[in-house]
Amino acid sequence: MVRKMNQDRLEPCHDSLKVPRLPFIPEKLGDMISISIRVGIVICLIAFISLALHSSFTKPDRWFPLPEHLHVVQNVSAIDIDNSVPTNITHIVFGIAGSANTWHDRSNYGKLWWNPNTCRGFVWLDKRPNILQRDDMLIPYKISHGWTQFKHLHSASAVRIARIVYESFRLGLPNVRWFVMGDDDTVFFTENLVNVLGKYDHSQLYYIGGNSESVEQDLMHSYDMAFGGGGFAISYALAARLAKIMDSCLHRYFYFYGSDQRVWACVNELGVPLTRESGFHQLDIHGNPYGLLAAHPMAPLVSLHHLDQLNSLFPDHSQMHSLRKLISAYHLDPARIVQQSICYDHLRKWSISISWGYTIQIYTSLLITADLQMPLQTFQTWRSSSDGPFTFNTRPMNSDLCQQPTIFFLDQVRKVSTGSVTTYKRYVDKEEKTCKRADGEVQIIKVSALMLDPGYWKNVPHRQCCQLMDGGSIKDGSVHIRIRKCRAQETITI
Ligand SMILES: *[C@@H]1O[C@H](CO)[C@@H](O)[C@H](O)[C@H]1NC(C)=O
Ligand SMILES: CC(=O)N[C@H]1CO[C@H](CO)[C@@H](O)[C@@H]1O
Numbered sequence: 001m002v003r004k005m006n007q008d009r010l011e012p013c014h015d016s017l018k019v020p021r022l023p024f025i026p027e028k029l030g031d032m033i034s035i036s037i038r039v040g041i042v043i044c045l046i047a048f049i050s051l052a053l054h055s056s057f058t059k060p061d062r063w064f065p066l067p068e069h070l071h072v073v074q075n076v077s078a079i080d081i082d083n084s085v086p087t088n089i090t091h092i093v094f095g096i097a098g099s100a101n102t103w104h105d106r107s108n109y110g111k112l113w114w115n116p117n118t119c120r121g122f123v124w125l126d127k128r129p130n131i132l133q134r135d136d137m138l139i140p141y142k143i144s145h146g147w148t149q150f151k152h153l154h155s156a157s158a159v160r161i162a163r164i165v166y167e168s169f170r171l172g173l174p175n176v177r178w179f180v181m182g183d184d185d186t187v188f189f190t191e192n193l194v195n196v197l198g199k200y201d202h203s204q205l206y207y208i209g210g211n212s213e214s215v216e217q218d219l220m221h222s223y224d225m226a227f228g229g230g231g232f233a234i235s236y237a238l239a240a241r242l243a244k245i246m247d248s249c250l251h252r253y254f255y256f257y258g259s260d261q262r263v264w265a266c267v268n269e270l271g272v273p274l275t276r277e278s279g280f281h282q283l284d285i286h287g288n289p290y291g292l293l294a295a296h297p298m299a300p301l302v303s304l305h306h307l308d309q310l311n312s313l314f315p316d317h318s319q320m321h322s323l324r325k326l327i328s329a330y331h332l333d334p335a336r337i338v339q340q341s342i343c344y345d346h347l348r349k350w351s352i353s354i355s356w357g358y359t360i361q362i363y364t365s366l367l368i369t370a371d372l373q374m375p376l377q378t379f380q381t382w383r384s385s386s387d388g389p390f391t392f393n394t395r396p397m398n399s400d401l402c403q404q405p406t407i408f409f410l411d412q413v414r415k416v417s418t419g420s421v422t423t424y425k426r427y428v429d430k431e432e433k434t435c436k437r438a439d440g441e442v443q444i445i446k447v448s449a450l451m452l453d454p455g456y457w458k459n460v461p462h463r464q465c466c467q468l469m470d471g472g473s474i475k476d477g478s479v480h481i482r483i484r485k486c487r488a489q490e491t492i493t494i
């Protein structure tokens with residue numbers, strides 16, 4: 001693994017192949033022309049042989065500078081076609097879009113998820129950064145090259161960032177199956193990313209990601225575009241095809257706005273559609289992402305974005321602290337993080353919704369599963385900060401605090417032999433103290449679960465069931481719930 005700080009790499013020679021011209025003889029005689037063609041061919045041959053001989057004793061690039069796309073084609077041989085080895089983190093090359101000015105602050109996101117022992121890839125910067133602290137450079141950086149030559153209507157950096165996939169490919173790193181693009185404020189959940197990508201054959205043309213949560217954004221850009229901040233994956237095979245057309249393509253789409261839009265347009269020229277994976281989160285929302293993460297779609301959590309523009313995931317904590325907390329649960333059981341389970345206390349007529357590793361809600365009424373799996377709208381749209389529409393249904397959050405569900409947030413995580421025990425602590429809003437709640441006695445919820453097999457997500461998604469232990473008895477303010485596979489005939493019924 002390359003851990004040293006990466007400097008800009010030397011650009012290969014850009015001169016195009018110079019074709020020797022035939023000596024032009026201005027004679028009108030036909031045979032003179034044919035003679036001159038023959039002479040020309042001989043001269044060409046001599047020139048070719050002598051150059052070839054010469055080049056074998058010198059740096060090849062100097063004499064036969066291949067056009068860049070040929071360099072790239074050569075390296076298709078680098079494709080790792082041994083599908084018998086399951087995809088792992090070392091098969092991914094990350095291309096993170098950064099800029100010298102913001103990298104110092106944004107590098108904090110990288111520190112949350114980048115494991116320098118296993119992750120490969122670079123943050124691509126516009127220029128050399130002022131290195132303030134050594135650990136800013138946990139993710140090695142490279143300086144983008146050749147991007148200033150492109151015409152653009154909006155921002156030059158959109159061109160630069162769109163080219164990251166191309167520049168990453170051109171590095172010719174061995175054993176690459178996927179190129180994963182993200183922003184410097186994207187947090188990846190790499191174990192889940194690996195498992196999601198492992199479902200697909202990297203030697204086929206794949207473009208995998210998610211679109212925006214806000215319909216206004218999808219209308220403005222495209223529903224079938226992978227939004228860059230949520231991150232997207234390009235298979236090696238697609239990257240090889242893209243690399244050949246990238247620069248001409250960027251010239252064609254100079255009038256586009258974003259970098260992800262440019263990549264999308266180029267991918268479209270290759271006839272490749274977006275493969276949607278609902279664990280990629282652009283988080284094009286304002287306000288509190290709580291509702292979304294408390295009722296996550298049935299898919300592994302792959303990424304989160306825009307976190308410094310959203311409320312903290314855990315109230316009364318900084319966003320960084322919140323993320324560290326969420327990630328501590330994620331490390332315990334990656335495939336299960338924020339997965340929802342729903343169960344009922346039929347005796348007390350309560351509904352309980354668990355988002356594992358994050359939060360639990362208790363409703364002191366019986367709500368159907370179809371409602372509970374619908375996110376509470378704790379957020380607004382990205383552009384206009386309106387109440388929708390989103391690309392999924394939402395439930396309104398009652399403005400009367402006392403009518404809202406009781407919320408518990410992750411407090412502690414503990415590994416036990418083959419699973420985990422996570423505890424969730426009742427959250428009391430400062431203004432909420434006066435509410436009389438039927439569930440007021442419950443202060444702590446303890447949840448035990450077996451580790452979710454990462455292979456779980458290779459099957460058709462299926463919610464797991466939960467069950468109140470000890471008949472739902474409350475001991476010292478604490479309730480115990482177990483999450484487990486649903487039994488063969490079991491339904492989640494009021
Ligand atoms: C990942 O796969 C490679 C083969 O491409 C293998 O050599 C390596 O041991 C694997 N690494 C892990 C962490 O499984
Ligand atoms: C031109 C280029 O980038 N070539 C690379 C192709 O891949 C091999 C490794 O598989 C590299 O060693 C080359 O530098």
